[in-house]
Amino acid sequence: MSIESQHIQPCLWFDDQLEEAARFYTGIFPNSSIGHLSRYGEVGHGEPGTVMAGEFTLDGMTFRGINGGPEFRFSEAVSFSVTCRDQSEVDYYWDSLSDGGEESVCGWLKDRFGLSWQIVPTRLYELVTDPDPARAEAATAAMLGMRRIVVAELEAAADAAVRPPAG
Incomplete structure (x- = not known):
């Protein structure tokens, strides 16, 4: 299911483990993949090159994720x-x-x-x-x-x- 066809999507807030989590989950569920991962550049709150946000699909369902920091669990x-x-x-x-x-x-x-x-x-x-x-x-x-x-x-x-x- 593409982002365009999935009207409602869960968005998960990670501290700084979004990429690791996406790899973990997509390795477990069939019909899964990691989509686009946006990385911090020279400007922003994160270390340049680290993942800021992204999407991954688990068994056909697309999730969004952000590395928002430790404020929320x-x-x-x-x-x-x-x-x-x-x-x-x-x-x-x-x-x-x-x-x-x-x-x-x-x-x-x-x-x-x-x-x-x-x-x-x-x-x-x-x-x-x-x-x-x-x-x-x-x-x-x-x-x-x-x-x-x-x-x-x-x-x-x-x-x-x-x-x-x-x-």
């Missing part, structure tokens, strides 16, 4: 959710994005730049919205006790749920 108030087909995708994105970062709970992690990600298998959505409330509740309870989401454990919890007798 990422927080969990904004995160990016990666929907995964199966456990192998969950494991790939979890291991790749958490490398140098930190694991949190319920499928959340922070990468080495402090950006929050949610690594979510589609099966989680299916189980927590199961028409049987006991199964949905059991899957939700299992998810709340996890760091990385493990599909087999979600399914086992849902399958073990006992439906209360009617009436």
Whole structure:
């Protein structure tokens, strides 16, 4: 998706790691590339030749970024959710994005730049919205006790749920 066709784009504020982050992210996601990187010249606030701003595409979605300095940091108030087909995708994105970062709970992690990600298998959505409330509740309870989401454990919890007798 080109910048012209993507009407709304996330813009990420880095201290001075935009180029490093763009290389890190594009190395993880398919259909990704680094676009134009604007560099400081002799005039400006940054060291000449260092990246001031730029864009990169992750799996077809274009992001803008700036090296704005240390004034602002990422927080969990904004995160990016990666929907995964199966456990192998969950494991790939979890291991790749958490490398140098930190694991949190319920499928959340922070990468080495402090950006929050949610690594979510589609099966989680299916189980927590199961028409049987006991199964949905059991899957939700299992998810709340996890760091990385493990599909087999979600399914086992849902399958073990006992439906209360009617009436």
